[in-house]
Each structure stands twice: as C-alpha cells, then as structure tokens.
Amino acid sequence: xxxxxxxxxxxxxxxxxxxxxxxxxxxxxxxxxxxxxxxxxxxxxxxxxxxxxxxxxxxxxxxxxxxxxxxxxxxxxxxxxxxxxxxxxxxxxxxxxxxxxxxxxxxxxxxxxxxxxxxxxxxxxxxxxxxxxxxxxxxxxxxxxxxxxxxxxxxxxxxxxxxxxxxxxxxxxxxxxxxxxxxxxxxxxxxxxxxxxxxxxxxxxxxxxxxxxxxxxxxxxxxxxxxxxxxxxxxxxxxxxxxxxxxxxxxxxxxxxxxxxxxxxxxxxxxxxxxxxxxx
Amino acid sequence: xxxxxxxxxxxxxxxxxxxxxxxxxxxxxxxxxxxxxxxxxxxxxxxxxxxxxxxxxxxxxxxxxxxxxxxxxxxxxxxxxxxxxxxxxxxxxxxxxxxxxxxxxxxxxxxxxxxxxxxxxxxxxxxxxxxxxxxxxxxxxxxxxxxxxxxxxxxxxxxxxxxxxxxxxxxxxxxxxxxxxxxxxxxxxxxxxxxxxxxxxxxxxxxxxxxxxxxxxxxxxxxxxxxxxxxxxxxxxxxxxxxxxxxxxxxxxxxxxx
Numbered sequence: 001x002x003x004x005x006x007x008x009x010x011x012x013x014x015x016x017x018x019x020x021x022x023x024x025x026x027x028x029x030x031x032x033x034x035x036x037x038x039x040x041x042x043x044x045x046x047x048x049x050x051x052x053x054x055x056x057x058x059x060x061x062x063x064x065x066x067x068x069x070x071x072x073x074x075x076x077x078x079x080x081x082x083x084x085x086x087x088x089x090x091x092x093x094x095x096x097x098x099x100x101x102x103x104x105x106x107x108x109x110x111x112x113x114x115x116x117x118x119x120x121x122x123x124x125x126x127x128x129x130x131x132x133x134x135x136x137x138x139x140x141x142x143x144x145x146x147x148x149x150x151x152x153x154x155x156x157x158x159x160x161x162x163x164x165x166x167x168x169x170x171x172x173x174x175x176x177x178x179x180x181x182x183x184x185x186x187x188x189x190x191x192x193x194x195x196x197x198x199x200x201x202x203x204x205x206x207x208x209x210x211x212x213x214x215x216x217x218x219x220x221x222x223x224x225x226x227x228x229x230x231x232x233x234x235x236x237x238x239x240x241x242x243x244x245x246x247x248x249x250x251x252x253x254x255x256x257x258x259x260x261x262x263x264x265x266x267x268x269x270x271x272x273x274x275x276x277x278x279x280x
Numbered sequence: 281x282x283x284x285x286x287x288x289x290x291x292x293x294x295x296x297x298x299x300x301x302x303x304x305x306x307x308x309x310x311x312x313x314x315x316x317x318x319x320x321x322x323x324x325x326x327x328x329x330x331x332x333x334x335x336x337x338x339x340x341x342x343x344x345x346x347x348x349x350x351x352x353x354x355x356x357x358x359x360x361x362x363x364x365x366x367x368x369x370x371x372x373x374x375x376x377x378x379x380x381x382x383x384x385x386x387x388x389x390x391x392x393x394x395x396x397x398x399x400x401x402x403x404x405x406x407x408x409x410x411x412x413x414x415x416x417x418x419x420x421x422x423x424x425x426x427x428x429x430x431x432x433x434x435x436x437x438x439x440x441x442x443x444x445x446x447x448x449x450x451x452x453x454x455x456x457x458x459x460x461x462x463x464x465x466x467x468x469x470x471x472x473x474x475x476x477x478x479x480x481x482x483x484x485x486x487x488x489x490x491x492x493x494x495x496x497x498x499x500x501x502x503x504x505x506x507x508x509x510x511x512x513x514x515x516x517x518x519x520x521x522x523x524x525x526x527x528x529x530x531x532x533x534x535x536x537x538x
Binding site for chain 2: 141144145148149150152153155156157158159160164
C-alpha cells in the first residue's frame with residue numbers, strides 16, 4: 001500500500017490514489033461478503049437444526065424408518081468401524097511401547113491404549129468413518145430426492161419431509177454411534193492386547209490387569225457422549241446438504257462433498273470443546 | 281352469487297430476485313372443471329403450481345382451496361388441505377426406495393393412517409384403473425419405463441380419491457401414442473372421480489383433449505382464458521401465435537431469432 005501511495009504522488013497522482021482506494025474497498029467488500037455468507041449459512045443450519053429437532057420429538061414417529069436407519073448407520077457400519085478400531089488399537093500399542101520404553105515405562109502401554117481409545121480415538125475415528133460412509137450416503141439420497149422432486153411429492157402427499165426424512169436419520173445417528181463406539185472400544189483394546197502379548201511379549205494377565213485397573217467409567221462415558229454428538233452432526237450435515245442441493249447430478253455431488261467435509265470439520269472442532277467440557 | 285371455486289388465485293405475485301415470475305395472477309378452477317394452463321417455457325406455469333401446493337410462497341396475493349387460504353399456514357393445516365388433492369409430477373417423482381404398490385398407496389398409509397394390507401389392495405385396484413397389472417405391484421420403480429412410471433404416478437395421484445388433481449406437463453417426454461394413453465387415462469379417472477383438475481402443459485393437442493377451459497399464461501399473467509373448443513377461433517393474437525407456433529407475434533421469446 002505504501003508503495004502504491006508513494007508512486008501515486010510521484011507519477012500520475014489521482015489515478016493511483018483511486019486505484020489504491022478501490023483495492024482497499026474491494027478487499028474489505030470481499031471480507032464483508034464472505035462474513036455475511038458465513039452468517040447466513042449459520043442461520044440456515046440453525047433453523048434447519050431447530051426444525052429437525054422439533055420434528056424428532058413431536059409425533060407421529062416413523063418407527064419403521066427409524067429402525068431402517070439404525071440398520072444402515074449402525075449394523076452395516078460395523079465392519080468398517082471394527083477394522084478401523086482393530087488397527088488403531090494395534091498401532092497405538094506399538095507406538096506407545098516405542099515411546100514408553102525410552103524411559104522404562106512399558107507397563108503404562110495397556111493403560112494409555114485403553115484411555116486413548118475410549119476417550120478420544122474410538123469416538124473421533126468412528127465419527128469420521130461414519131461421516132464418510134453414512135453422511136455421504138444421506139446427502140446423496142436426500143439430494144437425489146430433492147432434484148427429482150420426490151421431496152415435493154412428499155409434501156403433496158401431506159407428509160412432512162422433516163418428519164419423514166430428517167427426524168429418523170437424526171435420531172438414528174445420535175443413538176447408534178455410541179453403540180458403534182462401544183464396539184470399537186472393545187475391538188480396539190483387543191487389537192492392542194493382541195500386539196502387546198503376541199509381538200511385544202507382554203504377559204496377558206498383567207496386560208488385562210493394567211487395562212482395567214486404571215480405567216474409569218467416566219473415560220468410557222465421555223467417549224460415548226462424544227459419539228452421540230458426532231452421530232448427530234453427521235446425520236444433520238447429510239440431511240442439511242442433501243435437502244438444500246440444487247441443479248441435478250452436479251448439485252448432488254457438491255452436496256455429498258459438502259456433507260462429508262463439514263462433518264469432518266465440525267467433528268474435530270466439537271471434539272476440542274467436548275474434551276474441555278468432559279475432562280473434569 | 282355463484283358456487284365457491286375449488287381453486288382461486290387472487291392477484292398472486294412471485295419473483296426471484298429482480299425477475300418477476302407471477303405478476304398479479306388471477307385464476308379460478310370451478311367444482312368439477314378441468315382447466316389447462318398453457319404457455320411457453322419460463323412463463324411461470326410451474327411456479328404457479330408450486331405456489332398453490334405450498335412448495336413456494338408468493339410475495340403477495342391470495343391462494344384459496346375450497347375457500348381456505350394455503351399461504352403462510354402452519355404445516356399441519358396445509359397438510360390437511362392437501363389431503364383433498366393429488367398430483368402427477370412431470371417425471372412422476374416416484375420414491376425409488378419403495379415398491380410400485382408402496383408408491384401408489386403412500387398417501388393412504390402415511391397421511392390417512394391405513395394399514396399395509398388394505399393399502400396394498402387399494403393400490404392394486406388403482407393400478408388396474410391405469411392399465412397396469414398386479415404383477416407390477418412388488419416391482420421396483422426403477423424397473424419401469426417412463427410411460428409406466430407416469431401411469432404409476434397417476435395411480436398415486438388418484439389413490440385417495442382426491443377432490444382436486446394437479447397435472448404437471450403429463451405428456452412431456454412421451455411418444456404420441458403413450459401421450460394419448462395418458463390423456464385418456466387422465467380424462468377417464470377424473471370423470472370417474474368427479475374431480476376438479478388443474479393441468480399445466482405446452483402440448484396443445486393434450487390440452488384440447490383434457491380441458492374444459494384453457495388459460496394462456498404469458499409473463500406471469502393470464503392473457504386469455506376460454507372454453508377449450510374455442511381456442512382455434514378465439515381471435516386472440518397471443519393464442520393464435522402460440523397455437524401456430526410462430527416466432528413473430530405479441531409473445532416475445534428471450535432468444536435471438538434464427
């Protein structure tokens with residue numbers, strides 16, 4: 001800016017001054033536009049969340065649809081969540097062993113594995129895997145329904161799309177992910193146990209004793225609370241982006257990408273704040 | 281004072297940004313009447329239909345179904361009003377996660393609370409009315425041709441014996457023979473039910489077959505309305521241009537002339 005102002009007085013005076021002012025204004029206008037767009041998006045998501053929650057607690061409830069979503073989000077995600085947890089537990093045991101053996105603290109491997117998994121890794125990694133598998137599928141399904149007028153058809157058949165499409169997914173996501181994370185906790189700890197006893201030469205009895213001796217119920221519960229929030233976020237982002245998709249196949253693709261990316265970002269941000277809240 | 285119209289639009293205005301779509305639109309559909317709204321692409325036909333169904337909210341004006349306003353009503357009131365209506369979408373808009381019979385009886389099960397067994401029986405009966413056999417009932421909608429999908433859509437529209445049926449370009453994308461079949465089915469089904477119908481179309485042949493009255497929409501307003509049989513002889517320059525398909529005339533297209 002200094003250069004621009006100096007050269008303005010040095011050479012062609014007013015023209016340069018005007019251009020510098022225009023650049024400043026354009027820059028500020030861009031920031032303003034981005035900020036306003038962001039606030040508008042926050043407003044739209046908040047309104048959508050409110051409507052989704054309202055229809056989740058007011059009858060009628062679509063029990064058949066809820067059960068179907070629980071199967072989609074929960075049961076069919078078990079293999080991918082199980083595999084993620086198993087290998088995370090195994091890698092965690094190896095890495096903690098490498099670090100702890102530097103100051104002769106190998107005995108802490110079991111405790112750190114179980115606390116790391118239950119409090120942090122199982123909920124976060126399961127949340128991210130579900131965002132990729134389920135969030136994308138929800139956005140694609142609802143997005144396709146939007147662009148092929150199926151959501152309009154629901155309205156004309158006196159069926160509220162929030163009740164029929166959004167509420168069952170929100171409820172299913174929120175109640176299913178904690179169960180998945182509980183399974184992930186067990187499989188992850190088993191992975192750590194396998195590597196520690198088969199590869200690192202730990203005594204199985206001692207490993208199990210160290211696993212449960214320092215594990216507290218709140219370690220598990222805090223992970224399950226996080227899982228519930230992450231499940232809600234994934235379902236909400238899938239529904240929101242699908243519901244608001246426009247413009248045919250390209251719009252559905254964009255909605256799917258946005259659902260996954262926003263779920264990832266919101267899971268990681270909310271993880272920090274939940275950890276702060278739940279740490280005590 | 282005459283009987284209350286089934287559908288009434290009073291001074292309805294709707295725009296998207298600076299683009300005015302419906303400009304002080306007035307239209308009525310009387311009890312048992314079949315009205316077809318014709319007009320070129322982008323004249324506001326679909327927007328008008330979406331406003332009536334509550335899918336879009338107009339900026340001003342009134343839309344009444346059986347004398348009850350549908351604008352800015354809470355969703356449960358609007359759902360109650362829509363129980364009287366059926367709708368056939370341009371591309372049928374069937375639910376691809378459901379079977380054919382579940383599509384047909386969707387409104388019966390979700391909005392009228394009917395049990396699955398009874399709903400399936402009615403669905404098969406309605407499929408028969410549109411010329412489809414019971415062997416299709418359990419099929420997935422993706423397995424059907426577009427003509428069959430439209431018939432399933434028609435069966436869904438008439439499943440709950442509605443008082444008012446809306447048709448959104450019912451013959452678009454169909455060959456002339458299938459178009460004629462759909463027109464005949466629409467005429468038969470609506471006459472059997474005694475329903476009032478509002479159809480939007482740009483297919484003149486189809487419009488003349490199914491309409492009692494035709495209204496021509498241009499720039500968001502009705503520029504002519506009259507009995508279907510008088511459309512060829514009405515002498516209205518807009519209608520004459522539209523019927524003949526001329527580029528020259530009072531209807532200006534937003535494209536360059538060839």
